[in-house]
């Protein structure tokens with residue numbers, strides 16, 4: 001049977017959903033442990049890559065903890081700046097919109113001193129088409145990540161064609 005416009009629309013939506021994790025990642029801070037005491041967020045962050053467009057999600061019991069965006073000074077001293085409004089919902093999402101270092105601390109009691117603090121380095125957005133960059137030894141890592149993203153993209157497009165062929169035959 002021939003594909004109807006509706007079927008093609010469904011395929012496009014499915015492909016968009018499948019492809020989107022390649023563009024942006026949701027990072028549950030602490031993974032299944034969430035945002036809590038007795039967890040090493042430095043070690044946790046060291047296993048992740050953060051990019052512009054990704055999201056941090058802090059999950060915790062409301063009223064037990066909170067999340068203050070901090071600067072390096074506030075992070076070191078565990079003293080949230082008085083002009084920062086904490087996030088308190090227990091399911092706080094933070095979109096990473098700019099590259100660079102970001103700091104987050106819990107402002108309850110001595111939680112930050114006890115290690116409830118997170119520092120991350122946000123890398124530029126993962127781009128589908130590799131940005132032209134002068135060839136230098138330092139650029140090798142960024143081109144490597146572009147290649148893996150491109151191959152993911154190719155796989156998605158091949159899958160979409162395969163689905164169309166299956167529907168048409």
Ligand SMILES: *[C@@H]1O[C@H](CO)[C@@H](O)[C@H](O)[C@H]1NC(C)=O
Nearest residue numbers: 040041042043044046114115
């Ligand atoms: C947390 O992990 C980091 C990196 O693995 C390590 O350097 C640090 O000592 C750890 N902190 C604590 C409090 O265990």
Ligand SMILES: [Cu+2]
Nearest residue numbers: 065106108111
């Ligand atoms: Cu806390």
